[in-house]
Amino acid sequence: MLDSHKGRATHLPLIAVGVLLLLMGLAMLAGGIRLVTLGGSWYYLLAGIGITLSGALAIAKRRATLWLYALTLFASNLWALWEVGLDWWQLVPRLSLWFVFGILLLLPWVRRPLVAQQSAPLSTAALSVAVVLAGATALASQFTAPGTQHGEIAERAPQRVDPAHAAGDDWPAYGATNAGTHYSSLGDITPENVTRLEEAWRIQTGDLPGSGDPGELTSENTPLKVNDTLYLCTPHSQVLALDPASGATKWRFDPELSLQGAENFSGWAHMTCRGVAYHDQADYPAARPVDARPIARVDAQRSSAAEDTARLFAESSSETANQCPRQIFLPTADGRLISLDADSGERCEAFGEHGEVDLTRGLGAFTPGGYYATSPPVVTRDLVIIGGHVTDNESTDEPSGVVRAYDVRDGHLVWNWDSGNPDATTPLADGERYTRNSPNVWSMISADERLGLVYLPVGNQMPDQYGAERSEGAERYSAGLVALDLATGQVRWHQQLTHHDLWDMDVPAQPILTDVATPDGIRPAVIQPTKQGSLYVFDRRNGEPIIPVDEIAAPQGAIEGDHTAPTQPRSRLNLLPPELTEASMWGATPFDQLMCRIAFKSLRYEGQYTPPSLEGSIVYPGNVGVFNWGGVAVDPARQAIFTSPNYMAFTSRLVPRAEVPADSAQASEGNGLLLNLGAPYAVEMRPFLSRLGFPCQAPSWGDVAGVDLAESKVVWKRPNGTSRDSSPIVPLPFNLGVPAMGGPMTTAGGVSFLSGTLDQYLRAYDITTGKELWKARLPAGGQATPMSYRGADGRQYVLVSVGGHGSFGTKMGDYVIAYALPETP
Template structure:
């Protein structure tokens, strides 16, 4: 038998590829139809199989059949995705490439007839035409962005006074610059016209990197430094406190709190420090050991202490607690070092240090309390304690008594209004997150709420619940932002609360009453055995809640993983937002990563807008019945050392399997964009502009800078100069944006993930600096680092 020619070998290879692709699409498509999904994949698979058979038989109809497949794919893709490039590309890319291969002369030449009509002499003509049309549609999609909301924010009123709250305009005294949590700098030297001239002024490396023995996966460098006088102050993941020269980055001092080893840590981070200025020094306070400590820094540690430091020297303020610290484990139930500590800075105002703490999520039902406490800023004496499960008893507990175990906690950042005498505390829910059958009435009342506490007594003045009977880990994740809004020509003191589910609640901060309307909507029912769901859930008039997902929203690099995502979607329980966790597995969208997380928003008080970074990632949640309180149901083996077995929920009826909603090759099953920047008018609730933000350069196996829009973890800062800055996207850049339009004006490459909130200050040289942390995030897998980078305009 004569050997096959290279030409015939190519035909056989291409036919085999078509047949394999057709079999996969037909088999998966049949499965999807059985689940109630689209018929496209089955029909396309049969078309590929027919093309392969006709090609082997040497029939020109092979090209005609495939032309029909391409045309049908284009029509289907346009119906589902419109002129949206990435959904179009993944739907049509495979068939376009196969069609181009079929038009190779080595394939078409044997199929031509020497005589006859045009189709006989040029059998590939119909296929060439539909491929050309497909290419034209693809090119047209490059110039459209169906996800973009174009608009322009009104200019700030002329002559508007800089908002300083008694803090020098060039300084940054709290996590959000002031305790109002706006993340707004009154500095205006950097403008949309000159921001592209920013350059690195100095760079400092802390030497503190994740990956040390005992580190949990979520070891992160999330700090927003303070700028006070002639110094910068920051803390590192392993709890070092460092003072730097703000003009040079030179290290001035470093404090090591000597953290206890063998900690049961879920997270290891420090988002910032609390600060008490000299004017707040209590009259006649005991100087203790001859040290005055006129000003103080307050540092919460991973082993459950609150340390007071002298900003000048970095030494302990011995009069605070007797030796420079207070033990946050006092009166705590279920003492397990590392299972409770504050990852966020305390609020320090009116001579009170207000601090909450994180407890282990989804480990057990025997965790420490989520109590919020107020300490005397001078002596460290406990002034009051507010336990969400026992909310009216705020006097310090007698010796021998403990706070309520497992009560809702506040792991994020609080805000304060000194004039009203209130501290605003964002609360999570009681662990375990996905089962609430055993929660008390008081726990239910305050879970997943923002609560206004009296600074003097700790008594609750009001609270607003953002989720009823939270089963989705929709903790109130971010610091409230306080801003005075002009509503109907009247000034209204407002509080803006971002949430994981995408709502921005705009409330009167005196009473908690909504300024923008809040509507109760009917919610999905049918919780797991032993639990229940709330009949309705609140929705704000200002919301970034995404539309519900359906099959047309599924995505992948190819038709195959997209098909797998559609099958997976049909196998999950999903009835929109607030679908209860289930034994079969539920789709949770928005996921517990949150539309907004701890980075929060930035508020321009003069333009009265919120600059935000909404993110969209779906997760899945599957409950697994527990038969005992010892076995591992989710973890394949016990964690090393003292690290906790996450999501086992010892003591609860169910463990929970939580994971992102990903395709078989690890891409999000939902189509991009996954991250945006946006501005919203806080007086009307209108979203003024919204643009996808960030590239997949540092997420994809091949570092291609496709601008698909990626999530951000770490908040923005806005400046009076009309520029906003953000470094937390999952690609390693810090960016500057025009606040008025959202246009990206400048970006600089970072040496690691920038999952922290930038800040801005003025140096002794009169220049405005933008300070960025590049240290990465363990759970997100962004590159680890230890860099502190300052940018400024050239001198």
């Protein structure tokens, strides 16, 4: 009797393994049948049969168990190699689970009931060979690096850097200067000494998320360093002035945000302040007119616009100018533009009404938080120029996307540019209203005062995914780059970067002004990063492409009543990923990978620009973009770009109005449904994720890359960032390559910095090769663009805001941290 019980006990491990195999096999078989009916791979059906039968045979303690499982594992190994090669992260969901069960079946206490059978030694050997081959495949894949591009940006004589394109001891504007290069001419920190960087100081602003805040509360601030002071803003639009060497607070300003009729801020879409702007009257001596001469190499096409600007404001009141000779301009989350005395933090009373202008004037009604400037204005000699955010896909009756220029001294409106009425730039009269729902400019604006041009990255008319009722102005200017006359606001040139945009490919990043070496000599350029992956490079004088732009055929077949453009522009300089295929679907296990394959075959996907549809379409690159508001960093001396492209697929599905639940708040809560009130369709937008919450497309999902501008090519690229802070169970720091939300910065020392990855690090890289040189652990998400400056102690500092990002899912905080090389004795 005891022997009988003992015998049954020895069978339990094998039976347990058999039951697990049977259940997994049946699940794989069911999914495999579904995938085959959609025209997908037969592997899952056949492997499902093999695993199911292996489980049944194990339960029955049949000698064929090991043979059949060996054959299934061997075939799986061959199939995986055929489909993805030696790509470790692609092999994981295809082989790892079956490899583990192969080892389990080889364990003596599992296979003991099969040992006495005649073919056990041979079958054990067969399974051992299959397991060894799978292990060898995994081992070999450790020595490959798919998706990595090795190279070095060529060494050449440094290009002369226009001072207007580089920050120096100070960092006077969000993007370093009004050129937006994110470049510091400081070179104390080099690839040789960057490992010695240490934390110099940190502060906490005290502005933390509260119970009544929106989910998308974000700390995206890049501080300024001017006037021997650091100036930064917090998500709730508070301004802090800090000592650059210690972080000690000099003054603080709280605008006391209005709820605009809401009970709290939770119903607002965003709560963001990317930065403030600075104006110093001493930078523009009244006795000296604006230098209207373009740089010498473009004399042949010189502009008179700067002289026009100088004449327009030649008689500005000296009394008004002297009241606040140094100003900080703060855009607030309740739609105001406030001017503060940079020395004291007091309001500049002569600006507007008691130091502020009402940006909601002329816009009409909107829901609380539905309009305000998330990005800092651009400030020139006489103007502060600002656009605004509108809530995406809430309705077709949103506020205007007007861009307005105010006098820096007294805040009167000088001109306005509304794409719905683009020629009428004369200030809008009291009681009149700008064009409702015209495309907006929510990102940072750039300006070239010598050419007399201001450059606008333009968004879309709502809704993003349905364009049948768009206006003429929207069709002309949306998703494009528009250059306006600085003095008058009139359009000087424009380039549309997505035709009839149905994918939320609004232009997200600040245009970058730099000088580019070409075979025809140096040309003044504007570089525009885009969500779709193109880096457009135009002559900033006239919009002529410096790097060719091709019109590529685009998928057709929009929803009834709408249309798609037959072609879409694509720059020959781009960081587009390969198109998705069924084989590029991913998952943590074979099962969620199988579900992703089924979803891929069920959704509409014909490559980039697949139109939105009723069944659902894949948007890749997704609407978060290859590039977003963080943009890229340009080293004008090396003729190099340092950037961090993202690769995340999204899905969109048009929902007929009749199918939208009557309780619209409930309908949109937590399910990605955007209501598009006034349009015939709502839209479901969400990341393309597996059932376990992992991206459905294989990694890398975020890279760092280096571009040689003189050669117009990507030179190096590699996955960047780990899963340490996004693993669902335990913090596993796998170097997958994770998305980054936040911009890069680069320096004359050849070191570039990035802090925006999902894992909480500030990293330093060699811009020439892309090698990661140093990293510092951050206490929260660093979804902001770092900056650099020289302190009073002579040291070069690198500073980053570390506050997290509500919609990106990183840890929230309220830190500002500065790093520097150790002080020399």
